[in-house]
Amino acid sequence: MLIPATRYRDCEAALAFITGVLGLTEHAVYRNAAGDIVHAQVSLGRGMLMFGPAQGGAFDRLMTDPRAAGGVTTSIYGIVDDVAAHHARAAAAGAEIVVPLAAQDHGGSAYSIRDSEGHVWTFGDYDPWMTED
Numbered sequence: 001m002l003i004p005a006t007r008y009r010d011c012e013a014a015l016a017f018i019t020g021v022l023g024l025t026e027h028a029v030y031r032n033a034a035g036d037i038v039h040a041q042v043s044l045g046r047g048m049l050m051f052g053p054a055q056g057g058a059f060d061r062l063m064t065d066p067r068a069a070g071g072v073t074t075s076i077y078g079i080v081d082d083v084a085a086h087h088a089r090a091a092a093a094g095a096e097i098v099v100p101l102a103a104q105d106h107g108g109s110a111y112s113i114r115d116s117e118g119h120v121w122t123f124g125d126y127d128p129w130m131t132e133d
Contacts, residue, residue, distance in 0.1 A: 006049070007051055007053060007054045007059075009054050009117060011040060014115070014116075014117065015042070017115055018115075021089070022095075022121060023080075025044070027043045028041045037052065037053065038052055038053065039051075044080075065118060066118030066119055066120070075112070075119070075120040076121050076122070077122045078121065078123045078124075080125060082125070083101065083109050083111070084109070090111075090113055095113040095115075096114045098112050098120065104126060107126045108127075109124060109125055110122055110125075110126065111123060
């Protein structure tokens with residue numbers, strides 16, 4: 001199993017956006033004595049994303065954010081049952097939709113958003129794990 005990990009400058013805002021706008025579930029959030037997020041886990045089905053703050057630690061020195069890189073180097077794809085409803089929810093919440101909802105050549109439909117720190121998220125109903133009988 002692979003679990004992607006990234007970092008955010010504002011973990012509180014990221015957690016609110018990811019759970020409130022994108023509809024992922026808060027799996028676990030670890031905080032320091034001051035109450036700041038030091039590690040968060042969010043899930044969608046059996047998939048998970050972990051993130052934490054950009055604090056200049058050993059792991060942080062290996063990473064850069066999308067804006068500093070001049071674009072994204074990877075993105076997250078979430079499988080949802082009703083992509084049209086998911087798109088409508090994100091649009092109504094003011095998400096920056098960077099690729100409109102459209103049918104995909106490989107099957108299903110999808111759309112993409114960019115979050116406040118430049119990470120690109122794609123949601124669609126195409127499930128590469130499903131096989132056709």
